[in-house]
Amino acid sequence: MYHRLSSIFSLLLFLFLIGCQKKTTPPNIVIIYLDDLGYGDVSAYQQGTLQTPNIDRLANGGVKFTNGHAASATCTPSRYALMTGQYPWRNTQAKISTGAALIIDTLQMTLPKMLQQKNYQTAIVGKWHLGLGLDTINYNQRISPGPNEVGFDYAYIMPDTQDRVPTVYIENGNVVNLDANDPLLVSFKQNFEGEPTGWDNPELLTTKWHHGHYNSIVNGISRIGFMKGGKSAYWSDLDMADHFLEKAKDYITQNQNTPFFLFYSLQQPHVPRTPHPRFEGQSGMGPRGDAILEADWCIGEVYKTLETLGLLENTLIVLSSDNGPVLNDGYYDDAVEKLGNHTPSGIFRGGKYSLFEAGTRVPFISYWKGRIVSTTSEKLISQIDLFNSIAAIIDSPLTSQDGLNLSELILTGSGPERENLILEASGRTALKQNNWVLIPPYSGNAVSKYTNVELGNADQYQLYDLNEDPQQSNNLATTQLEKLELMKATYQKLKK
Ligand code: NG6
Ligand code: CA
Numbered sequence: 001m002y003h004r005l006s007s008i009f010s011l012l013l014f015l016f017l018i019g020c021q022k023k024t025t026p027p028n029i030v031i032i033y034l035d036d037l038g039y040g041d042v043s044a045y046q047q048g049t050l051q052t053p054n055i056d057r058l059a060n061g062g063v064k065f066t067n068g069h070a071a072s073a074t075c076t077p078s079r080y081a082l083m084t085g086q087y088p089w090r091n092t093q094a095k096i097s098t099g100a101a102l103i104i105d106t107l108q109m110t111l112p113k114m115l116q117q118k119n120y121q122t123a124i125v126g127k128w129h130l131g132l133g134l135d136t137i138n139y140n141q142r143i144s145p146g147p148n149e150v151g152f153d154y155a156y157i158m159p160d161t162q163d164r165v166p167t168v169y170i171e172n173g174n175v176v177n178l179d180a181n182d183p184l185l186v187s188f189k190q191n192f193e194g195e196p197t198g199w200d201n202p203e204l205l206t207t208k209w210h211h212g213h214y215n216s217i218v219n220g221i222s223r224i225g226f227m228k229g230g231k232s233a234y235w236s237d238l239d240m241a242d243h244f245l246e247k248a249k250d251y252i253t254q255n256q257n258t259p260f261f262l263f264y265s266l267q268q269p270h271v272p273r274t275p276h277p278r279f280e281g282q283s284g285m286g287p288r289g290d291a292i293l294e295a296d297w298c299i300g301e302v303y304k305t306l307e308t309l310g311l312l313e314n315t316l317i318v319l320s321s322d323n324g325p326v327l328n329d330g331y332y333d334d335a336v337e338k339l340g341n342h343t344p345s346g347i348f349r350g351g352k353y354s355l356f357e358a359g360t361r362v363p364f365i366s367y368w369k370g371r372i373v374s375t376t377s378e379k380l381i382s383q384i385d386l387f388n389s390i391a392a393i394i395d396s397p398l399t400s401q402d403g404l405n406l407s408e409l410i411l412t413g414s415g416p417e418r419e420n421l422i423l424e425a426s427g428r429t430a431l432k433q434n435n436w437v438l439i440p441p442y443s444g445n446a447v448s449k450y451t452n453v454e455l456g457n458a459d460q461y462q463l464y465d466l467n468e469d470p471q472q473s474n475n476l477a478t479t480q481l482e483k484l485e486l487m488k489a490t491y492q493k494l495k496k
Pocket of ligand 2: 035036074075270322323
């Protein structure tokens, strides 16, 4: 009898301990990262006319940041900052990457490495765009260094962008489905003899290029760069979203019993916009709108996967975008013509490539079911802070060069915020401080000729008070002289 009681007691104690253990299990981290999605593209932000119910569920059930920034108005530098917690302008290589070498040093600390040190399984699925290899890449052998060498245990990636060659997926360094008898050759300098291009063979195109994008043709779309061979490995543009989604879901399912970090890096709504036919016409805004609806659906599917596996209560989801929106980014795809009343930039000025607000002020959401109470936060936060903040949340002592620990903000929507932030766009920088913005003079077009985006360039200093003037329409640089000098001094100090 005594033995029976004691073994029942031991069993209960064991179950109790398991129960406790489950509670203290570090949370899974899922970063959902969109490509060129604007502040006003998400309906929870109440700006545009497009409906994004699945992103809204995260925004309305978590912290919806209305003053959240990407580190840069273009992709590679933003992603660099997200991965390292370092300002991209400190690294001269951190500019839009086209077939270039890996820009993260393999000795550098990164977000996934920090998580690995805390026994996380780590993965990236989707767009990479941080460079690969050391020099010229041979796609017919394992490509290294790449995501695996900077902290990802598993990597299923598109190397640069959907509009750049090679149009193949790479899994842990190897081109997927490559036939050794048909080697894949890539060049960004010259075409391979006899290969059609968008420039020479417009009759082969199903999507016409508007500017750039007139090199090799794959699936009726001409791209940036030249490619020959490797045909069995070419991706299907129309299936890309489903393909990445499948990989993301598989990864979550396979790693449900261990803490994991998933960087789910979607390709939408970057050009070329190729939503699956089942989304065609759904937005009434052409492929750009349809691609956003497709991305929203994918996010809903990832949510469902976490829910079905019972992981939602132990998963911190952060959703954001790598830079602001652009309509015409190089193809005739009706993005401008069918926009209607939709406002991708929200009320903000500029867009992708711009130093004005819409270049980097993007949807920024943290969600953790049962842990984060739904709220809206106007506090200033940058993606550069995710390294330190996630480190704090999972009890890692590591910090980055430029990030802040804003974990309280991420978990509650209140608490300390950033006092200042250096914004970056195509190598130019500006300062945001306590809702004032200082943009130094820059030569160059005020409005980009092709994309029609206001870039932020002007002959004189620009100074804006976002509390009074979120649209940045009233330059105070000649009237608020004291403020101007103060901001200049801070800018100089931070840029040192
Ligand atoms: C630009 C491309 C643009 C886009 C961008 C990268 C031209 C004319 N424009 O050079 O289409 O690919 O690079 O976008 O080629 S990003 O979101 O990855 O930074
Ligand atoms: Ca981008």
